Amino acid sequence: xxxxxxxxxxxxxxxxxxxxxxxxxxxxxxxxxxxxxxxxxxxxxxxxxxxxxxxxxxxxxxxxxxxxxxxxxxxxxxxxxxxxxxxxxxxxxxxxxxxxxxxxxxxxxxxxxxxxxxxxxxxxxxxxxxxxxxxxxxxxxxxxxxxxxxxxxxxxxxxxxxxxxxxxxxxxxxxxxxxxxxxxxxxxxxxxxxxxxxx
Numbered sequence: 001x002x003x004x005x006x007x008x009x010x011x012x013x014x015x016x017x018x019x020x021x022x023x024x025x026x027x028x029x030x031x032x033x034x035x036x037x038x039x040x041x042x043x044x045x046x047x048x049x050x051x052x053x054x055x056x057x058x059x060x061x062x063x064x065x066x067x068x069x070x071x072x073x074x075x076x077x078x079x080x081x082x083x084x085x086x087x088x089x090x091x092x093x094x095x096x097x098x099x100x101x102x103x104x105x106x107x108x109x110x111x112x113x114x115x116x117x118x119x120x121x122x123x124x125x126x127x128x129x130x131x132x133x134x135x136x137x138x139x140x141x142x143x144x145x146x147x148x149x150x151x152x153x154x155x156x157x158x159x160x161x162x163x164x165x166x167x168x169x170x171x172x173x174x175x176x177x178x179x180x181x182x183x184x185x186x187x188x189x190x191x192x193x194x195x196x197x198x199x
Contacts, residue, residue: 001163002170003196004149005177005189006057007034014044016186017052020193023170024053026079029069030061033182034174038072045074055079055100063088067095079122089116102151105138113146122172125152133158139166156191163199171196 005017006026017025025048027041028034036044038056045054056075058066059082070078079100080088089099102122103109113121121144125133133153143166150168155176163171177192179185 001196001199002147002149003193004053004055004170004172005174005184005193006055006151006172007032007174007178007182008044008184009034009036009182010184011044011047012186013184013189014047016184016189017193018049020190021197022052022189022193024055024077026055026057026172026174027073027075028057029073030058030066032059038069041073041075053077053098056097057081057102063091067092070095070097077119081122081124084116086116089118093117100149111142111144111148113144113148119147120170121146121148122151123148123168124172136162136166143167154192156188156195159192159196160199163196 003022004024004026005022007028008014008017008025027036029038048054054075055077056070056073057079077098077100079102081102098119100120100122101116101118102124105123147169149170149172150166151172154162154171154173173192177185177188
């Protein structure tokens with residue numbers, strides 16, 4: 001089970017994520033309570049050991065600006081979060097980082113990973129970063145294909161059940177491992193990663 005911990009903001013957070021055994025660490029580069037400046041994200045990403053994917057997360061900005069931020073941050077992957085069209089991914093196809101298409105599940109969501117040229121698909125709550133659970137029932141009927149991550153309202157208490165219900169390739173967590181909004185709880189990070197890996 002691939003595990004990504006997102007919304008990381010401090011060197012201690014990075015250390016906790018890596019020590020917990022997560023596979024990816026995410027830095028929010030655009031407007032959010034969890035935002036970090038791209039230059040600071042670069043310093044944090046530099047401390048991440050090989051084998052752990054560094055991800056820059058962008059929402060609400062044009063693809064070109066998202067790419068600029070990712071390049072400044074020096075991350076290995078860029079997550080375009082929201083209703084980015086196929087053209088946005090085509091625009092970034094030649095960039096030196098992997099792409100993650102992060103979106104909410106609707107009746108028209110393309111569920112084939114790579115359909116937009118992305119390397120990974122991430123399905124999130126309709127209100128990203130809110131910690132809100134969402135109905136996983138449709139995934140039992142029509143599961144995504146390829147490497148895809150489940151996100152939205154996941155916590156150490158419910159990640160096992162969510163994995164059992166949706167059978168994702170990976171999971172992504174942010175608010176579910178926080179002591180207060182935007183502040184990571186390192187014990188919860190360890191607990192979440194352990195439970196996800198065990199599932």
